[in-house]
Amino acid sequence: MSTLLHSVTIMTMTDDAIINGYVIVDDNGYFKDISSGVPTKEGMSSVDTVIDGKGKWLLPGLINTHGHLGSTFLRGAGDDIPLMKWLQTVMWPAESKFTKETVQNAASLALLEMIKSGTTTFLDMYHLHMNQMAELVINSKMRAVLCRGMIGLCSEEEQKEKLLESVQLYHDYHGANDNKITVALSPHAPYTCPPKFLEMVVDKAIEHNMWIHTHLSETNDEVVKHEEKYGLPPVEHLNKIGLFQNHCLIAHGVHVSENEQEILLEKNVSVSHNPMSNLKLGSGIAPIPIMMKKGINISLGTDSTASNNNLDLFEEMRFASLIQKGLYEDPTITRAMDVVQMATINGAKALRLNKLGMIQKGQLADFILINPNVPHLQPWDNSRVLSHIVYSVKGTDVTDSFVQGIQIMKDRQVLTLDEEKIMHEANNYLKLTDTASS
Ligand SMILES: [Zn+2]
Known part of the structure; x- marks a missing residue:
């Protein structure tokens, strides 16, 4: 039409x-x-x-290059806690109780929120029910990159199962829905994925020509511990493992040395900058102006609602611009056009999507x-x-x-989702968990 x-x-x-x-x-x-x-x-x-x-x-349409839609109901569940403690005491215990229905309703809420705040394309890294996620995306008529997030702290058998699931998702949905869905591989992070497992991921990426998305160097503590354990900073180590051979997009990149930035540039690695999540978890401020100057492709992400706490990329753009101006005491360092590019053209490039942005x-x-x-x-x-x-x-x-070309929201009414039902289910989740814990 x-x-x-x-x-x-x-x-x-x-x-x-x-x-x-x-x-x-x-x-x-x-x-x-x-x-x-x-x-x-x-x-x-x-x-x-x-x-x-x-x-x-x-x-x-804005492009959100990092998020975890399945955990959207954890918005406000645990604020003011550092990353590792937050993962171990809030996120992982709550997620272990999620049913397929919880994930479906939470992801639907995220889709609704994204459409209503101007996002048309997003990347989702999640470990539960990604087939269901793909179907939700198809129904919403949005554009998405889907990754089955993999934590490798388990037996080799389980690691292989997770990889198999990721590749199956690729076979089932890559290019689906008029090419609006693509699928990438997603090892969660170097601190949750031992080198041997990452090597297996690289093999699969090469075998199927898939690209890789991972969390990287989000906190200083994580980088220090990585160096202690493996004798190399994370970016250098992952480069040695071959993780950057195909296209790669890293989330965060808050603590990357100049030398590591050179590797990111040389290997054409894109960085998903998540300023609000990084600030809220006290992880630090990514050296975006320096990376931009080097020519590294910087896109924008919100991360999950549990660490942001919303999916509004306009806010993310504003933060991305303002925090660097303040940090460097220089209002020229991140211009308005720089951050709009992060949320559009650069996002398309980061997600390997042509003709977009x-x-x-x-x-x-x-x-x-x-x-x-x-x-x-x-x-x-x-x-x-x-x-x-x-x-x-x-x-x-x-x-x-x-x-x-297809209209999915008209005069603030989302045409592809049942807003009333989604809002009802979201509040129902809270009532159910309250009852279960009391
Ligand atoms: Zn994340």
Whole structure:
């Protein structure tokens, strides 16, 4: 179905251009035309649907490159605790009690929250019921990279089972739903995956031409212990194991030395920067400006709602920009365009997704609309749109969302999910766990 959407202010991301005009999306969900001005009558009659953008802002759908959707119900379950203690006393014990239904309802809540705050593509690393997750993504009509998260602190037999599950997910869903789902391999982290297991992961990655996503160097403590145990810092060690041979995306990269950054650059490794999670868990602040200057691809992630505590990438952009300005006492160090790129073009590159992240002819038509008619976005003209997007917009200002040309949210109503049911199930979970623990 072809669509023409007019009367919008378009942030193309191809350069700093802001255009007042219209877009045309072809039958296959790609942008066919991006033009300034008003469409001709012939142009209007040549498409199946015409939508009046009513003066809204149009920009690429945001790309969240790190999260754990299945644990969304742990939002607010354990705040103000350091990472390792938090994993061991809050996350892992609670997750061990999750049923398939809990994971389904939690993931549905995350999908709803992401769509309602402007995300159209995301990466999910989770260890439970990923087939179910794939089906949820298909129904939601979003775009996703799915990874069966693997912890290797178990017998070799169990390790092999986990790998087998990951590869099966790849066979079953990679390229599914019009190529909107892709599948990657995901060893959880070097501190939960012994070198021998990581070697097995690398073998599988090469065998099936899969890429790898992993947590890496999130806390200083983890890096120190890794060096004590293996005699090498984590990035150097993983490079030696061959983890970066195919494409690799690491989450966090808060504590990486200059030497390790050179390895990341040389091996074309992307970094998913999760500033809010890193701040909340007291893990530190990633050396993003230095890595950016070197040419390392930096994308943005929220991590799970248990350490953030929301999935709003507009907030994430704002934090990514502000914390570095404060840290370096330099307001020029992370510009507004830098962080918008992290949440769009760089995210597409990090997830190995071509033709995504820009409003340009031939690109996939994943885009969102923002209603600027709210007090916190006044006054505005084209010269202020970029500034407002980074420093003023809230996820709730997003009114409409399209993935591959198909509308999934209209006037803040998500068309592909049952919002009322999802909210009900979320609160039901809390009631059930309260009853179980009392
Ligand atoms: Zn994570």
